[in-house]
Amino acid sequence: MSGRVITVTSGKGGVGKTTTTANLAMALASLEKRIIAIDADIGLRNLDLVMGLENRIVYDLVDVVEGRCTLRQAMVKHKGYPYLYLIPASQTRDKTAITPQNMRAVAMELKDSYDFILVDSPAGIEWGFKNAIAPADEVLIVTNPDVSAVRDADRIIGLIETHDVPIPVRLVINRLKSGMVRKGEMLSVDDIIGLLSIRLVGVIPEDENVLRSSNQGVAVAGPAGQAFLNLARRLDGEQVPFQSLEITSLMDRFRRLFNNR
Amino acid sequence: MQDQVEFKGIREGILITIDPEAEWGDVLSDLTARIDNQAAFFRGATIVLQLGKRAVQRPELARLLNRLRERDVNLASVLSTSATTQGATRQLGLALDLSEIGPAEGVRQATPQIERPPEYPEKMFDDEIVGSEGILIRRTLRGGRVIRTPGHVVVVGDVNPGAEIIAGGDIVVWGRLRGVVHAGAMGDESCVICALDLQPTQLRISSLISVSPPTNKRRKPRPERAYIQDGQIKAEDWNH
Ligand SMILES: Nc1ncnc2c1ncn2[C@@H]1O[C@H](COP(=O)(O)OP(=O)(O)OP(=O)(O)O)[C@@H](O)[C@H]1O
Ligand SMILES: [Mg+2]
16 A cells, blocks of 8 residues: 655644654554655754754755665664654755655655555745645645644645645644633634634644653644644544534633623 | 727736738827727736737837836747748847746636527627627736736635736736726726625726725625716625
């Protein structure tokens, strides 16, 4: 069976693409899937850091593309899981060192031996985005519950929808603070879905464990960890109800009932 | 009288057809005057010129190109059957063929064809045909998309914040309208804007502007229609 290439992207920077890619990769690996994570953020690599693999890097994606090593040699094995690998981004080269064709070729070579190939993208809609999206069978849009992140997500979805070959797109809402939503200081899950009208596949709460575990290069535990595991299961085809979402939207509904009277 | 310069919305942008017999100097001043009259509509627009069999030398075409650039109008292509004009077009780096430039937006172009039963007056159908030119967009317009056409625009889907529609005619949105819309952008004050949920960031008809009051976000959506009355933009329930 052929593996699925899933690109994680956002438009706006700093919303949690790398955090999502890393934790999703580790969560899927814990479900005994065969995973490759590719860092397509050339020049600004940090997926290796968040996965705790920085010190094991010898070659990178640009080395592969320019023929200095084989794909196999650039793959960094994760210590914690038997079937989790990373292909790191180059730290020095600029993003034009890689083309969409390169990305497609790399993904093709990996598809037969892995269940999921996760691609972390750079922020923005330029060159690096086009590279990251080129091999994708599916796209995960990561957004935060604020107006500017959602606006950028909307633009990206528009770009992908009008792509030559439209790619299925699903949404991950990261850093949801249910308290703030309740007070109306933040967009709710319903607000965001109402605007973007795409399918929701994950809701990750704001969680201080994220920063700590990223610094240590391990999978996040706690509420965010559970949410990433749920996301992984849903991507794997399982039906997992949205727990935290149900709570917030129930609150929302009550609020609306009162506001409208 | 037949216009020497004619405008029409096409997939690639705005098609401007110039009567091959008209005097070039007249054409030039007429064209620039009409663009200046509707500056808001043309700013940033992509246009295609249909020059027919007219032979235009490179300096003449370059002069026109400059005038357009000064007005922030992007001339993408010149269509012509004259070898002279084609040569000038190539030398200026413009496309000779519509296939060389992509469509301006993912739109469907409808050529209106209405059959007239003999018992109906001809005039009535002429009006409908002339007034019916428009484009149909069958998807949500997301942030960053700009639709610009001299005709009407119908969107089956939402118009999200950050998206923009500039239409010479009416705008009808079968969905939520939350972006920026400008109907009657070429000066027609009779144009209307309708939506199932009318909450635009900004709404313009002809030269009037109305900014949405910060309404209760949670209000129940209802179809509305905006139009000009007594020199003001009004919105009313769209149930008739
Ligand atoms: N759910 C969360 N709870 C708390 N902090 C988070 C959460 N998700 C991400 N962060 C923090 O937000 C910051 C940005 O995250 P990350 O680097 O994953 O974003 P990015 O989208 O990859 O950024 P860039 O566009 O720069 O690549 C990091 O410091 C990360 O620890
Ligand atoms: Mg990142």
